Amino acid sequence: GGGRFAEHALFIPNQVDTRGARSNEVCKDDPLGCWIPAFAVVHYEWTTKGFPKSVPWDYAYYVIPNLKEAHEGGFIHEDQKELSKILEEIVEPLPVDFEWQLHSGEEMHLDDVPGEFTHGLGYSFNKDPAFRFCAAPMSKNFGIDTYENLWLETCEMTGGSSGGPWMMDVDSEGRGTVVSVNS
Numbered sequence: 001g002g003g004r005f006a007e008h009a010l011f012i013p014n015q016v017d018t019r020g021a022r023s024n025e026v027c028k029d030d031p032l033g034c035w036i037p038a039f040a041v042v043h044y045e046w047t048t049k050g051f052p053k054s055v056p057w058d059y060a061y062y063v064i065p066n067l068k069e070a071h072e073g074g075f076i077h078e079d080q081k082e083l084s085k086i087l088e089e090i091v092e093p094l095p096v097d098f099e100w101q102l103h104s105g106e107e108m109h110l111d112d113v114p115g116e117f118t119h120g121l122g123y124s125f126n127k128d129p130a131f132r133f134c135a136a137p138m139s140k141n142f143g144i145d146t147y148e149n150l151w152l153e154t155c156e157m158t159g160g161s162s163g164g165p166w167m168m169d170v171d172s173e174g175r176g177t178v179v180s181v182n183s
Contacts, residue, residue, distance in 0.1 A: 006040075009036075009037055009040070009062055010025065010027070010034040010035070010036060011034065011035040011036075011037065011062065011064055011087070012027070012030050012032075012033075012034050012035075013032050013091045014030065014031050014032050014091075015030055015123060015129055015131070016123075016129065016130065016131035017030070017031045018030045018031075018129050019075060020129065021129075022128050022129055023123070023128050023129050023160075027072035027073065027074060028072075028073065028074060028075055028078075029074075029075070030074045030075070031074045031075055031076045032074045032076065032090060032091065033071060033072050033073045033074030033077060034071070034072045034074075035064045035070050035071050035072075035087050036064075036070050036071075036072070037062035037063055037064055037070075038063050038064065038065045038070065039062070039063050040060055040061070040062050040063070041060060041061050041062075041063065042057075042059075042060040043057035043059065043060075044057075045057040046058060046059075046060070052144040052146065052147070055143070055144060055146075055147045056147060058183060059181070064087050066086050066087070066088065067086075068085040068086065070085075070087075071085035071086075071087070073085070092175075094165060094167070094175075094176075094177075094178050095177045095178065096177070096178040097177050097178065097179050100168075100177075100179040100180075116137065116138050116168060117135065117136070117137055117138075117168070118135070118136065118137070118138050118152060118166050118167065118168055118179070118180075119133060119134070119135045119166070119167045119168075119170045119176065120133065120134045120135075120136075120152050120155045120157060120161075120164065120165075120166050120167075120182060121133045121161075121164045121165050121166075121167070122157050122160070122161025122162070122163075122164025122182050123160055123161055123164070124157045124158040124159070124160050124161045125158055125159050125160035126158045126160075127158075128160060132157055132161065134152060134154055134155040134156070134157070135170075136152045136153060136154045136155065138150050138151065138152060139151045139152075139153055141153075149183075150166075150180055152166070155182075157182055161182045162181070162182050162183060163181050163182060164181060164182040165178040165180075165181055165182075166178065166179055166180040166181060166182070167179070
């Protein structure tokens with residue numbers, strides 16, 4: 001059978017400033033608190049195929065509703081009760097390019113040209129709760145024989161960083177466009 005998606009999830013932005021010693025479910029430990037997703041979206045093929053046949057469909061996202069009830073306040077809300085509890089009003093959204101293709105869709109292998117410079121971000125379990133990042137040219141790696149994965153060789157992120165963005169065209173303020181995620 002296919003994969004099973006995580007049933008219990010929280011979105012915790014800015015966890016690097018947590019008051020907790022490690023990641024936890026105590027939203028008041030984190031500056032902005034937590035948001036509870038309404039549902040998750042996965043590709044149907046991922047739910048029906050077992051590993052490794054599911055790898056081409058190994059992507060998903062959670063949907064956070066624009067409702068105050070989806071939020072549990074963080075420690076900054078204790079002194080600033082007027083702050084919004086709507087995610088997109090308190091956290092700057094990252095643009096996502098769903099149409100991005102390596103080298104503008106040309107039929108080309110990464111061995112043929114230098115990789116595009118990419119920033120990877122996330123929270124690895126082995127450094128919890130420290131925020132991790134790397135920046136490197138993209139390359140390829142066959143994680144399984146039948147599927148060529150995009151790869152940031154020097155990132156060394158571990159479990160826990162899954163879903164963290166891979167961003168291109170990052171400016172001096174740290175803003176860029178999401179083109180992929182850690183898996």
